[in-house]
Amino acid sequence: MKSIKVKDLMVSLADYAAVSQEATLYEAVLALDEAQKRLHRDRHPHRAVLVLDAEGHVVGKLSQWDFIRALEPRYNEIVDFSSVMRFGWSTQFIRSMVEDQGLWQKPLDNLCQRASRIKVKNVMYTPAEGEYVQEDATLDEGIHQLVIGHHQSLLITRDSRVVGVLRLSDVFAQICEIMRSSQP
Numbered sequence: 001m002k003s004i005k006v007k008d009l010m011v012s013l014a015d016y017a018a019v020s021q022e023a024t025l026y027e028a029v030l031a032l033d034e035a036q037k038r039l040h041r042d043r044h045p046h047r048a049v050l051v052l053d054a055e056g057h058v059v060g061k062l063s064q065w066d067f068i069r070a071l072e073p074r075y076n077e078i079v080d081f082s083s084v085m086r087f088g089w090s091t092q093f094i095r096s097m098v099e100d101q102g103l104w105q106k107p108l109d110n111l112c113q114r115a116s117r118i119k120v121k122n123v124m125y126t127p128a129e130g131e132y133v134q135e136d137a138t139l140d141e142g143i144h145q146l147v148i149g150h151h152q153s154l155l156i157t158r159d160s161r162v163v164g165v166l167r168l169s170d171v172f173a174q175i176c177e178i179m180r181s182s183q184p
Contacts, residue, residue: 006142007135009174010156010164011046013058015039018050021059021121025070028062028120044169047152050162051124058155058162060124070123071111132157133166139174142166 017035019028028049036045051060130149133142135156145154146168156164 004139004174005135006133006137006139006154006156006166007164009139009142009170010135010166011043011170012164013050013162016050016165017046017048018052018058019062019120021051021053021119021124023051023120024116025062025067025118025120025123026115029067029115044167044173047167047169048165049120050165051120058127060121060126061153062120062124063152066123066125070118071114127155131155132162134158135163139171143171146171 015035015038017028017032019031023031032046032049035049039045048061048063048066050058051062053059128149130145131151131154133145133154133156135158142154145151146166152168154166155162156166
């Protein structure tokens, strides 16, 4: 079996949802919706929007989690999510936070109306060094980075410029296909 490269499974940057860092959260939702409609039927839906600077370079990601977190402004006042992402909090503690901090007290419609006033650059996630992989890297290397970093995707680079996205869902589909074909 030939060695699979990450570029063999990547979604090209041109096919991925992307917005300017000056865009609003609402514009990012529209871009994600449009990208979903263009996506080939046999591919899993995108879970994120890439954020581009004025020169068209990828400078961030906006995941579904980031979209939802951005709607409740009080989250930024109570916790730095980048430092507590991996803590296991009990259901009781989470429920008490909602009540004690007054989270999600406004109707969801009201919170969603804020999306046209929230700038993507203020809520995007800036990928870390371990979230980039060269397009000629083997799929094994990409899988290792996904697992060790606990990432949903990796940014694929060519000459230090992002050219695509390696998504966990596509890697899993490839692994399933290899399993099916390797059974007696």
